[in-house]
Amino acid sequence: MAEPIRLLLNGALVTVDDVAPQTTLLAWLRECRRLTGTKEGCAEGDCGACTVVVARRDGARLAWRPLNACIALLPSLDGTAVFTVESLRAADGTLHPVQQAMVDCHGSQCGFCTPGFVMSLFALYKQAGAATREDVDVALAGNLCRCTGYRPILDAAQRMRELPAPDGWRGPGRARDGSPPAAADEERLAQQLAALARPDGLDYAAAGQRWIAPASEEALAAACAAHPEAQVVAGATDVALWVTKQHRDLGTLIATTAAADLARIGRGPEGLAIGAGASLADAFAALDETFPELREAWFRFASVPIRTAGTLGGNVANGSPIGDSMPALIALAAQVVLRHGATTRALALEDFHVGYRRTARAPGEILARIVVPPRPPGLLLRAWKVGKRYDQDISSVFACFALRVEDGRIAHARIGCGGVAPVPARARRTEEALAGRPWSEATLAQAAGVLEREFAPIDDMRASAGYRRRVLGNLLRRLWLDAGASPRVATRVGDLAATGEAR
Secondary structure: OOOEEEEEEEOEEEEOOOOOOOOOOHHHHHHHHOOOOOOOOOOOOOOOOOOEEEEEOOOEEEEEEEEEEEHHHHHHHHOOOOHHHHHOOOOOOOOOOHHHHHHOOOOOOOOHHHHHHHHHHHHHHOOOOOOOOHHHHHOOOOOOOOOOOOHHHHHHHHHHHHHHOOOOHHHOOOOOOOOOOOHHHHHHHHHHHHOOOOOOOOEEEOOOEEEOOOHHHHHHHHHHHOOOOOOOOOOOOOOHHHOOOOOOOOEEEEEEEOOOHHHHHHEEEEEEEOOOOHHHHHHHHHHHHHHHHHHHHHHHOHHHHHHHHHHHHHHHHOOOOOHHHHHHHHOOOOOEEEEEEEEEEEEEHHHHEEEOOOEEEOOOEEEEEEEEOOOOOOOEEEEEEEOOOOOOOOOOOOEEEEEEEOOOOEEEEEEEEEEEOOOOOOOOOHHHHHHHEEEOOOHHHHHHHHHHHHHOOOOOOOOHHHHHHHHHHHHHHHHHHHHOOOOOOOOHHHHHOOOOOOO
């Protein structure tokens, strides 16, 4: 029997049983709840005008995260607490410190984008402790402003901590040292969310559409095997655009969002095992611990709301040739583990993508996890993304180089590339041109010529084919300029931060 969606909206319990599962959170907030402070700008998660903040249980604490409401499907918010800009002002009219700081610093002009900026800053405010300029830059990377300019908003981000803290859940969240929330209202909110938990997941249907969110990997695999025609959805950061931009009826959706065990990340003899349901943010943090050279690439992967909503498994399964995670994972010799019912199989990531947005995943099969082997000794690793903007841009070219240099020779090379072929690709011919050769500028220059000819990229709105080929070769030449005659090997983020190579 179908169940209703239950969530807390601005502190009040709301039950939904008559809204189509493919309705976005933004459409529901504006059209059904008349909460019009949340704006629609791009309808694709790029501008941040629709930003809300979502609180979820994370063990014994609350995790507060910004979310692009325009590409969040309503059933995915089941069991969460959603806060819109209307909730920040106190009942007596007192503005929240974030709002007051925006007023004091003249951070708003036309005002259309302002609620989204306020909510992104509110999410940052809930991460108790003073925010650095880097923290602010990262938090606001997904918000665009046409008229005010960003300086007054950056000023407001510093100013908000200087104002008196409000009472209740609107105040600071859990401290960085791990101490419990100070506000009793946050404890009550956590208890309310605990009461909304569904041990058996959610099965919701309305308007001829169905949303199935199993509560475990096993149940998810069973549901996909039983409904092989269904569309599997995770964070919906891409699938939702099929609704908002293409107006498609997706029929039955099977969501990974309720399967907590699918989001687990573990380390073992086989390496780092990242559950397909792990968020991009969590997956990137885990990869950072072993491969700090990739840190800037992850910073440039979309925005905080996208990285906290989207999943690594979704990015891989989506199969886009410009998905930034795949070239790096290919260079790291990652494997995907696929599951159909109780049966599993492993596949090298470069063999998983078989055509433009087509994968080797069989009907009814799910991507269960991505396994990244342990870091080999002496690994020289670099990844570079080239786009028209630093933040919030899709790659024109992405390249990741993983080499081992022993006794002055290149003992091993793996290269992953994006944006230059119909699929995320491994540059095998270039690897062969490098393997066994001396580590020298001449070797890399010769191999760069091979790399420029290895793929047949297309001309499109982001770059011409010739530009892509030249950039790809130049990135390999950059590897020599960056690493030098005696390649430097990083073992932690600080090794790169000291030389300015990590943002």
